[in-house]
Amino acid sequence: MVTNLFSSLRKYISEPTHIAPLAIFRIVFGAMMLFSTLRFWLLGWIETQYIEPTFHFSYFGFDWLPYPNPFCIYLLFIGLLISSLGIFLGFFYRLSTLLFFITFNYIELLDKSYYLNHYYFVSLISLLLLVIPAHKNYAFDALIFKKIRSDLVPKWTIYILKFQLFIVYFFAGIAKINSDWLLDAMPLQIWLPAHCDMPILGFLFHYKETAYLFSWLGMLFDLSIVFFMFFSKTRIWAYFSILIFHSFTGYLFQIGVFPLIMSGCMLIFFSDKFHQHVIKKFYIQTSENQVFKPINKLLFGCVICYIVFQILFPFRYVLYDKKLFWTEQGYRFSWRVMLMEKAGTANFYVENPYNNSEGMVDNSEFLNIHQEKQMAFQPDMILQYANFLQQKYIKVYKKEIKKIRAEVYVTLNGSESKLFFDPNLNLLEQKDGFEEKKWLNDF
Amino acid sequence: MKSYFNVVFAFSVLLFISCCTKKEDTTKPEETNISKLFVENQYDNIIIPAFADLKSNTDVLAIRINNFANNPTQSSLDSAQIAYENAAIAFQYVAPLNFGPSEDGITGLKENVNTFPVNTTDIETFITNNNFSLNDFRRECRGLGAIDYLLHTITGSDAAVLAKYGAGSDNRKNYLKAVANKIKSQVDAANDKWVAYRTTFTSDLSTNASSSITKLFNAMLIAHEDIKNYKLALPLGLRAGQTSTQPTQVEAYYSGISMKLIEHNIKAVENVWQCKSKSGTKGKGFDEKLLVINKKDLIANIQNQFNAIYSAYQKVETGRFSDLIANNATNSTALLSNVSALTRFIKSDLSSALGLTISYTSNDGD
Numbered sequence: 030m031v032t033n034l035f036s037s038l039r040k041y042i043s044e045p046t047h048i049a050p051l052a053i054f055r056i057v058f059g060a061m062m063l064f065s066t067l068r069f070w071l072l073g074w075i076e077t078q079y080i081e082p083t084f085h086f087s088y089f090g091f092d093w094l095p096y097p098n099p100f101c102i103y104l105l106f107i108g109l110l111i112s113s114l115g116i117f118l119g120f121f122y123r124l125s126t127l128l129f130f131i132t133f134n135y136i137e138l139l140d141k142s143y144y145l146n147h148y149y150f151v152s153l154i155s156l157l158l159l160v161i162p163a164h165k166n167y168a169f170d171a172l173i174f175k176k177i178r179s180d181l182v183p184k185w186t187i188y189i190l191k192f193q194l195f196i197v198y199f200f201a202g203i204a205k206i207n208s209d210w211l212l213d214a215m216p217l218q219i220w221l222p223a224h225c226d227m228p229i230l231g232f233l234f235h236y237k238e239t240a241y242l243f244s245w246l247g248m249l250f251d252l253s254i255v256f257f258m259f260f261s262k263t264r265i266w267a268y269f270s271i272l273i274f275h276s277f278t279g280y281l282f283q284i285g286v287f288p289l290i291m292s293g294c295m296l297i298f299f300s301d302k303f304h305q306h307v308i309k310k311f312y313i314q315t316s317e318n319q320v321f322k323p324i325n326k327l328l329f330g331c332v333i334c335y336i337v338f339q340i341l342f343p344f345r346y347v348l349y350d351k352k353l354f355w356t357e358q359g360y361r362f363s364w365r366v367m368l369m370e371k372a373g374t375a376n377f378y379v380e381n382p383y384n385n386s387e388g389m390v391d392n393s394e395f396l397n398i399h400q401e402k403q404m405a406f407q408p409d410m411i412l413q414y415a416n417f418l419q420q421k422y423i424k425v426y427k428k429e430i431k432k433i434r435a436e437v438y439v440t441l442n443g444s445e446s447k448l449f450f451d452p453n454l455n456l457l458e459q460k461d462g463f464e465e466k467k468w469l470n471d472f
Numbered sequence: 473m474k475s476y477f478n479v480v481f482a483f484s485v486l487l488f489i490s491c492c493t494k495k496e497d498t499t500k501p502e503e504t505n506i507s508k509l510f511v512e513n514q515y516d517n518i519i520i521p522a523f524a525d526l527k528s529n530t531d532v533l534a535i536r537i538n539n540f541a542n543n544p545t546q547s548s549l550d551s552a553q554i555a556y557e558n559a560a561i562a563f564q565y566v567a568p569l570n571f572g573p574s575e576d577g578i579t580g581l582k583e584n585v586n587t588f589p590v591n592t593t594d595i596e597t598f599i600t601n602n603n604f605s606l607n608d609f610r611r612e613c614r615g616l617g618a619i620d621y622l623l624h625t626i627t628g629s630d631a632a633v634l635a636k637y638g639a640g641s642d643n644r645k646n647y648l649k650a651v652a653n654k655i656k657s658q659v660d661a662a663n664d665k666w667v668a669y670r671t672t673f674t675s676d677l678s679t680n681a682s683s684s685i686t687k688l689f690n691a692m693l694i695a696h697e698d699i700k701n702y703k704l705a706l707p708l709g710l711r712a713g714q715t716s717t718q719p720t721q722v723e724a725y726y727s728g729i730s731m732k733l734i735e736h737n738i739k740a741v742e743n744v745w746q747c748k749s750k751s752g753t754k755g756k757g758f759d760e761k762l763l764v765i766n767k768k769d770l771i772a773n774i775q776n777q778f779n780a781i782y783s784a785y786q787k788v789e790t791g792r793f794s795d796l797i798a799n800n801a802t803n804s805t806a807l808l809s810n811v812s813a814l815t816r817f818i819k820s821d822l823s824s825a826l827g828l829t830i831s832y833t834s835n836d837g838d
Contacts, residue, residue, distance in 0.1 A: 221763070223679035223827035225507065283681065283829070309775040316581050372824040374816035379712040386714030389812075405820075418712070425713040445769060447818045 042185035043323030049304035057115025119168020202251030214240035216370035373405030415456035513755025568695035573665030624726035719794035
């Protein structure tokens with residue numbers, strides 16, 4: 030029966046549908062990537078984030094990845110620009126998506142202190158685009174290689190993108206169902222009053238009630254918006270509220286291109302007809318040979334695994350006993366967007382191997398402000414940094430260093446800052462990994 | 473579609489009403505006023521007086537140093553030394569204000585006027601070559617640190633200083649005058665820019681990375697970290713990687729007023745925190761911002777820690793800090809621990825409670 034279910038599902042998602050929504054998604058996504066990469070470059074962040082700091086926080090399991098020299102960093106960003114343009118134009122699309130996948134993810138893997146949920150989203154889309162034929166029409170490729178031209182694509186290619194967007198919003202909504210967010214209106218109670226200078230609505234931000242209202246509305250919005258985008262009757266209003274929601278949060282918080290990316294990608298929920306209507310205004314290209322391939326078994330299996338992974342992975346935090354917001358074990362890659370106000374102060378002490386004294390570390394010698402801020406409340410990064418300091422000071426002292434300790438105080442959602450772990454703990458004896466970090470104090 | 477909006481709307485209204493009905497400790501709209509008062513008071517009570525005071529002291533310093541160079545006597549040296557001490561003290565009060573108009577496009581007034589320790593070998597080379605144009609970026613060869621070196625000796629002997637300004641010392645006199653005049657012109661420029669900055673500073677009430685309050689907060693935090701890292705830990709040999717103490721790294725090594733300057737620097741940070749002028753006028757500081765959001769514990773924690781720092785300071789022996797480091801640094805080390813203990817309250821708790829970003833040019837968040 031299961032086999033039957035799978036084969037009929039496979040049949041259903043292989044049915045043909047018009048390519049227009051996919052083509053517009055490709056064009057919009059490519060344009061947004063081009064814009065956000067240029068923005069990143071012009072803000073000088075390539076220098077300040079990837080070239081200036083002496084130390085970078087690699088992802089667990091990726092410390093073998095060689096850190097490129099400044100020239101190669103710029104090459105990566107140039108590759109990113111070229112491939113974004115390629116995706117936008119549908120010009121050598123297969124090559125462009127591959128180049129985009131490699132350059133974007135290579136850059137992301139260099140330093141996890143810059144992790145953002147929307148970067149993770151882009152990483153996932155870059156993976157999906159590798160197998161989605163979004164260049165079969167309304168693309169330069171379709172002009173050059175007439176053989177590939179087709180108006181039709183299998184339905185799954187559009188469904189998978191819709192599924193991914195559903196995951197982003199719905200899980201962001203689920204993440205908001207917690208007592209801090211709903212019962213204490215935290216962290217909005219801290220963040221909103223800081224924007225009392227906003228025109229018209231600003232004065233409302235002084236009231237606690239506003240923080241409660243926004244917390245609950247935000248949760249309801251995230252949970253429900255994809256459903257309202259799904260039905261044609263509610264769609265236009267839902268999209269209108271998406272624009273309002275994202276412009277508003279974009280105005281209030283420093284979240285970069287996130288509002289733009291989400292607003293752009295959500296267009297895919299509009300109907301075939303809408304997309305055909307739009308794209309034909311700019312461009313008419315019909316094709317005689319309506320070729321499209323149904324999904325093969327291997328790819329079908331991969332897609333099913335992908336979906337299962339996307340649904341389960343954000344819930345991995347249940348495997349840990351301690352408070353998620355405190356330890357952040359299972360926090361990343363789970364669509365926990367703007368969910369807490371957390372800050373730490375981390376003073377590291379390195380033993381002096383020549384006598385029994387110890388020396389204070391000035392973090393600004395090795396990290397930029399952003400890196401220091403992130404490291405100061407994330408245990409895995411604290412361990413990585415301690416190990417880096419060990420290597421660093423072995424060179425300075427020219428002698429083995431056996432102990433590095435740190436006094437770390439962390440505040441969460443406005444609480445008084447507390448010791449994160451025993452300040453006498455030798456950090457060099459702790460191992461990073463997926464096991465519960467038992468050495469952390471309870472919140 | 474309609475049902476969606478009805479549900480959301482009805483829910484919002486319900487929630488709003490339910491929240492409004494229990495108005496126990498509603499945050500008052502007074503907060504707009506306090507944001508405005510905060511920037512105005514900081515500007516009027518702290519910033520402008522600090523720069524005016526520094527300006528008048530560096531003006532006097534320039535005059536007295538020119539007098540001394542033109543007529544080096546014990547009495548002109550005495551008055552130049554006093555003027556130096558006053559200017560160095562006055563400088564401590566602008567140390568937590570090293571942003572905005574204090575910057576000249578390349579760096580801040582702190583780096584331009586108070587880089588320490590100075591490079592005495594290179595100063596002597598400049599003097600030997602009679603090169604006093606100061607048209608380079610050798611900040612470790614000028615500023616208050618250079619005056620400290622040129623007007624004092626480590627033994628405290630004025631005779632030894634005067635001996636260097638005898639016959640054939642024109643080069644040294646030229647260099648000394650140039651350094652003092654450069655300090656004066658740099659302080660004047662910063663002061664002028666601050667005076668013209670009132671509207672800009674007091675009209676920005678937001679807490680963005682580039683707002684007045686965020687910049688002031690960060691500058692205050694950096695001044696605090698400077699005391700900890702460079703004025704105390706470094707000479708005490710307590711920075712990671714140091715294998716011994718480095719007494720010559722103290723601020724004002726030659727005049728020996730290092731500890732006095734540290735005390736004023738701590739006071740300056742506290743004044744910004746409380747928005748308290750040197751004459752004692754209290755304005756709306758960070759403490760009052762916390763009061764509005766009912767963070768009394770944090771106010772107490774910070775104030776208690778300042779008091780603990782002053783108690784620790786009282787226990788530090790009199791005399792040159794550099795000598796204390798060499799002989800008995802127990803109490804100075806205790807002072808450092810107390811200064812360190814303040815960091816978390818400012819760096820994490822205060823910034824988090826007020827929703828401030830710890831950087832000027834921030835990365836995106838999400």
